Amino acid sequence: MNKIGRQNVDCGIEVKMKRKGQFKIQQMAFMLVGLMIFFILVGLFWIILQRQSLYDEAIMLREREAIQIAQFMADSSEFNCQGNPGYCINTDKIMALDNVTSYDGYWPVDYVRLAQMHPADEEIRCTRANYPDCTVYDVYENEDVTSTSSMSSYVALCRYERVEGYATQICELGKIIIGYDMARMGN
């Protein structure tokens, strides 16, 4: 084979090798892009799972907090009964609290409501004008929080009444209802 003929053969081999190399690069690039997309999808899936579990945990924590608050709010001096500490709420105090606005935003709940169990079919909002002939007390409302769920616990609702000339404590069965925002973390 002459010199020119050999050069042509060499060129042909080089072109073939170049094409093969380009094909390999393309193949690898596609594989890498595919790998990246795979990792991104796995990452997105992980983030969605994490978000869901975090949301579930937040809801569980809010529920736990609301239960605890319902149980122990009744014992705070702002609500508790004289001489009957624990699960007893003084409705006279609730009526007095009606005028006090300084507690706005203090308790980490949306609202606190008290409901008398009897009569069950009537829902009469309590005001100073109709107290104690009413069934529902809107105790506290937090404008910073929007409620999406609520928890309740049984309590005694007590008040003073003058009976036969003597100051007597009258108690009725009621419920304390705490409204809270399920998605909110912290106060």
Place this chain on the structure above:
Amino acid sequence: MIRNRKGFEFSFAWIFAMLVGAAILFLAIYAAMQFVDTGRHVLDTTTAQELSILLEPMETGVAEGSVDIATLRDVTRINNDCYEGRFGRHEISISTKQGVGGDWQRPGESISVRNKYVFSNSTIETGDERKVFLFSKPLDLPWKVSPLIFATTENYCFRDPPRMVENDIQGLNIQNLKIYEGGNCSIDDIHVCFEGGSDCDMTVHMRDEENNVGIVNKNGERVTYVGNLIYGAIFADNETYECNVNRLMFRLIQQANLYASESNFLKGRGKCDPISANRIRTLTTIVSGVESSEGLPNIISQVNSLNEQNRAAECRLWYRG
């Protein structure tokens, strides 16, 4: 052209693969580290929230005190930042260590707690036991203003405490609080001396044992206490203590206004004849003048006087105190 068939061909494809491979590996490792960091941040935030919820049952209820031990997942640093202003608030955040002997990670998101009064140092660290000791006692001035929550991680040794403190420690059976009985305290414990002595980390001077009023000296500074605030003065740093005292005084004023309003309400309706609203409001005036713990003893005589008048009234507005 001579070709070396035994030589290693280091083609563009190889260089490309190595560079991109390294980039992918770097990105993967970085992403994994970020995931771990985010996961830890989330865990720390969740732990702070759980800890704040754990404080709810510390409200003493009908009991005179309650005790709890929180065992955390990791060796933990708890940051308790107290902020004044009206009711004030605590910002509680948690940071944990990465690996054994690693550095403290940046704290998780802080959880804001407005309706609790937590007395601790602004930063407390759990030991390898990962335990936080919590106990609570009420503050009666004259009614129960609020439960006081005390959080500690270190061991305390009380030397010659008064009967009241001794009863509290033994009654509540708080694991990390000991009464000195010769040899049962270690040199690493924090020594709290009531009657003076050597090697004391802090000293407590009771000025009025009947009303439980006194002073706690530590780190060259002193704070004044009344009632169960004695534990706050011992377990909290001075800044946290003073901050909580101010917050409690604000709440006491709001409660006094509430009791005064209740008194007017009951009297106005002829339901009963309680202590007069004006007498309750005198407490408000005195408490408004309390700017730091130093002013606490000034309210004691008024508190005692209100208690007597409440007891003597036809119907009592409160039973504590």
